[in-house]
Amino acid sequence: MDEYFLEPPSYDRTLRQCSRIKLQNPEIKLFPIGKSFLGRKIYALAIGNTKNAVLFAGAFHAQEWLTCSLLMRFFQELAGAYTQNRLLLEVDIRNTLREKGLICIPMVNPDGVEIAINGTKSARHMQRYVETIMKQSDKKWQANVRGVDLNHNFDAGFRELQRLERESGITGPAPTQYGGTMPHSEWETRAVVGVCRSFRVRRVFAFHSQGEEIFYEYGEHTPPSSRLIAELLADSCGYRLVQNNGLASHGGFKDWFIDKMHRPGFTIEIGRGQNPLPIQDLNPIYSRLLEMMLLAVII
Numbered sequence: 005m006d007e008y009f010l011e012p013p014s015y016d017r018t019l020r021q022c023s024r025i026k027l028q029n030p031e032i033k034l035f036p037i038g039k040s041f042l043g044r045k046i047y048a049l050a051i052g053n054t055k056n057a058v059l060f061a062g063a064f065h066a067q068e069w070l071t072c073s074l075l076m077r078f079f080q081e082l083a084g085a086y087t088q089n090r091l092l093l094e095v096d097i098r099n100t101l102r103e104k105g106l107i108c109i110p111m112v113n114p115d116g117v118e119i120a121i122n123g124t125k126s127a128r129h130m131q132r133y134v135e136t137i138m139k140q141s142d143k144k145w146q147a148n149v150r151g152v153d154l155n156h157n158f159d160a161g162f163r164e165l166q167r168l169e170r171e172s173g174i175t176g177p178a179p180t181q182y183g184g185t186m187p188h189s190e191w192e193t194r195a196v197v198g199v200c201r202s203f204r205v206r207r208v209f210a211f212h213s214q215g216e217e218i219f220y221e222y223g224e225h226t227p228p229s230s231r232l233i234a235e236l237l238a239d240s241c242g243y244r245l246v247q248n249n250g251l252a253s254h255g256g257f258k259d260w261f262i263d264k265m266h267r268p269g270f271t272i273e274i275g276r277g278q279n280p281l282p283i284q285d286l287n288p289i290y291s292r293l294l295e296m297m298l299l300a301v302i303i
């Protein structure tokens with residue numbers, strides 16, 4: 005297997021691997037969708053008919069970088085089947101992707117992932133800032149470099165989320181669960197929102213770790229088809245369907261997508277254990293989720 009998948013997916017290694025996938029599969033697209041606060045470009049890979057695409061996104065949370073490895077591995081395999089006109093799980097990929105497409109953002113939060121993998125030095129001029137926030141908490145760093153939790157920063161029930169955060173004693177930048185002063189205040193959030201709007205994506209799948217769970221609801225705008233799709237996905241991999249609760253119930257990417265675009269959005273919590281899940285978990289998780297991810301693209 006590729007060396008890339010044997011180690012944690014640092015930003016530079018991931019970017020090199022994206023370029024390699026593009027080189028081996030000239031028909032796919034690789035393009036920046038925006039930048040992180042520290043100026044690292046956030047990339048998307050796309051394949052098939054992008055006018056009728058679903059979106060996969062991973063590594064919103066710094067410690068959840070295994071979701072990036074998983075999405076890279078899936079995209080690489082899908083692209084390989086497309087280029088070489090091979091079947092994948094008995095699906096004719098080339099034919100299927102004439103109609104349907106996949107846009108994949110493997111690393112939404114590059115600054116956070118760099119802090120998780122390579123330490124606070126990677127935060128450059130923000131190093132002292134990050135270290136100061138770290139000292140005030142015993143929680144692991146999940147946020148972007150500004151101490152904003154990207155999956156609390158989307159425009160869905162934001163006021164209610166702020167109230168819940170304050171009740172839990174979170175009132176400013178923190179390693180995890182602080183949603184910022186207003187929705188979409190962060191560059192990374194706006195980059196993801198921009199892709200959804202400009203491609204008018206049909207569905208979104210946000211990858212997190214861990215728990216082996218699938219979330220599919222958000223309030224009154226949850227489309228009727230969401231539950232059926234979620235059941236199909238859950239059946240294929242044996243993950244549990246769950247409902248939102250507490251601090252995880254507003255401000256998330258899939259919440260915003262359902263609430264504002266009125267289309268199905270899902271959160272998939274991969275794996276089981278303590279974040280960060282070790283890179284050795286990639287193989288078993290990939291085997292278990294391959295069919296589910298393919299279904300998510302083609303149904």
Ligand SMILES: [Zn+2]
Nearest residue numbers: 065068212213
């Ligand atoms: Zn997460």
